[in-house]
Amino acid sequence: MITADTRNPSGAPDSGLRITDLHVTVADTPILKGITLAVEPGSVHALMGPNGSGKSTLAFSLTGHPHYAVESGSVTLDGQDLLVLAPDKRAKAGLFLSFQYPSAIPGVKVANFLYAARQAVRPGSLTPAQFRAMLMEKMELLDMDPAFLGRYLNDGFSGGEKKRLEMLQMAVLAPKYAVLDETDSGLDVDALRAVGESVKGLRAGAEGKDTGFLIITHYPRILQHITADVVHVMMDGRIVKEGDASLALRIEREGYDTIREEIGQLV
C-alpha cells in the first residue's frame, strides 16, 4: 500500500514506472514488440500512435489483464517487480489505470465502491467522515452532482459521466503512477477538459504531488490541457520516436504520416 514512507524520492535509482523491452501477445498475436519507457515520479509522459499500434494493449498489460500475455521484458514500480503481481496487488503498489471503457457494476453504489477501493489502496488513512469530506471536495472540483454517490457504478452512465468517475477514482486513490487510456477520447472536449483538470488537481494536492502520469492517446488534443514532459510515438508495437511537447504539436499539424516517412515506413 501507498504510505508516505514507501515513496521513493525523485531521482533515487529505482524510482519510476520502468518498462523495459516489453513483449506482449494477445491470442498468440504479438502486439508489443519491445517497449521501453520510464515515467519518473512527478512527470507527465504521453504515448501517442496511430490506431492499432498497441496503445491499449500497453495499458492493459501494465495492470495485468488476463487476456494479455507478457512474453518477455520487465515492468517495475519504484523498484518493485509488477509483472509477478495480480491486478489488485499492482493497485496496492501504487498503479492506477483510467479505463477508456469502464465496466458497469449494477447494484454496487459509487460511494461504497470508492470507499472499498480507498481502504484497499490506502488503508486507514482517513476516517469515514474525512473520507466523505474529501469525496465531496473532489466531486465539486469535477462538477459532479453528489447524487452520483448513490448511483450504481457506471450503470447507465453517459460517456462523460464515466470519464468523470474514472477521474474521481484517480483523485480519491491518489496513485503513485496513473496510466490514462484516452485512446478514443478524441475530440470530446468535455472529457478532455475533465481529464486535464483532474491531472492538475491531483498534482496540486498533498497526496498526488509526486504522481507520475502516462497518458495514452491517439489524438494530440488532450495535450493542450496537460503539458507533457516527454512524448513517445508508438507504431506497430514499438516506440519509434521520442521528443518533448513540440512533438505532439507536430503530430497535430501533420498527422502520423510524416513520422512514418521519417522512420522509413511506407504509409
Next chain:
Amino acid sequence: MSSTAVASATAVPDNLERAIALLESGAAERERRGELLARAFELRSGRERPGRFWKIDVDALDLSGIRVGEACAPQISLPANPAVVAVDLATGMREHREIAQRAWGRAVDPRAAKFAALAAALRNTGAFVYVPADIALDEPIEILYSAQGGALFPSTLVVLERGAQCTVVERLRGAAGTLVCGITEIVSAEGAQVTYAVDQQLDADTQALFTRAARPGKDARVNWALAELGGHLCVSSLEVVVEQPGVHADLAALFFPREDQHVDVNSNVDHRVGNSRSETLVKSAATGRGQGRYLGNIRIAPHAQRTEAALRDDALLLSPKAHIDSIPALEIGANDVKAYHGATVGAIDDEQIFYMTSRGLEPEAAEKMIALGFFEPAIERFPTHALREALRASLEEKVRS
C-alpha cells in the same frame, strides 16, 4: 373432478387423514378438508423434472411421514390504528366471519393446485388482516410463522376495502426437518394499495411449499416482494389476477440456492382485462450444487387492450455445479399492448472482476460485491429499511459460504 387432474392418484396417507380429525371438530369442515386432501394427492405438482440431473422430483415427495403440528397461532404485530384487524386466522374467522368467507378462496382456488389443496386441507395456523375503507396504515403489519413442533400449514388472508392501504411482512422461520406448506391470499377493493413482503428463511433441512396470489380491485395496486432463502426444497408460486382495469401490479422475487438447496419459483400475471400494468422482476443466483428454476408467465387476454407488462429475469451462476433454468412464457393475445422481456443467465463477468481488482479490491471481495449488487434491484422492492438490511445480511452470508 377435472379430466386433467388424475394422472395416477396416490393413496392418501392415513396419518394425514387422522390429522384432519384432530384439527377439525365440525363434520362439514372435516369432509371439506378430506376432499381437499384427496385432491392434493390426485393432482400433479406441475414442477416436472427437466432431466435426471434435477436432484428433486417434487411429485415423488413422500408426504406420508409428515407429522402435522397442533393448531397454533403466529406472532402478529398490533396495528397502530384500532380499526385495522390483524389477528390469527381462527379469531379472524370467528369475529369477522362474513368478510373472511367472502374473500376466502377468491385469490387461490385450493382445488386447482396440489400444494394449495394440501395447505387448505391441513391448515393448522394462519392470519387474517382486514383494513377498512380509506384507512392507510403506515407501519407494516408483521406476521411471524415460527414452526417449532411438527409440520406447519399456514393460511394468510389479507382483505382491503376501497381506498385502504397497508404493508404486510410475512416471516417464516424454524421447522427443522419438516414441512411448511401454506397459502397467502390478497383480495382488495377499488383503489386499495397493498405491499406484501415475504421473508422466508426456514431451516436448511425444511421443505417450503407456497401458493400466493392476489386479486386486486379496479385501480388497485399490489406489490409482491418475495425472498425465498431457506429450506432444502422450496416450491413457490406467485400470482396476480388482473380482472379489473387500472390495476398496477409489481412482482419481485429473489432466491439463492446454495450447497444442495433446490428452489422452484413460478410467477404468473394474468391480464384478463386491459388498461392495466404489471412489472415482474426476479433475481436468482446459485452456488455450490444449488439448483433453481424460475418460470415467469405473463398472459394478456385477446381483449385486454392497452396493457403494459414487463418481465425481467436475471440469474447468476457462482460455481461450476450451480444450475438455474430461467423460462419466460409470454402469451400475448391483444395487439394494442406493450410487453417487455429481458433475461440473462451467466457467471460473473471477468471484465467486472478485472475492473474492480484494478482498484485494489481482492478477487473474492470483488465477487462478493458484484453478487450482492446483482440482487439490489430486487431488494429495493422490499418495503422497510430494516427488512432490506436483514436480507442483504442474509445474502452476504450465502455469498461468503
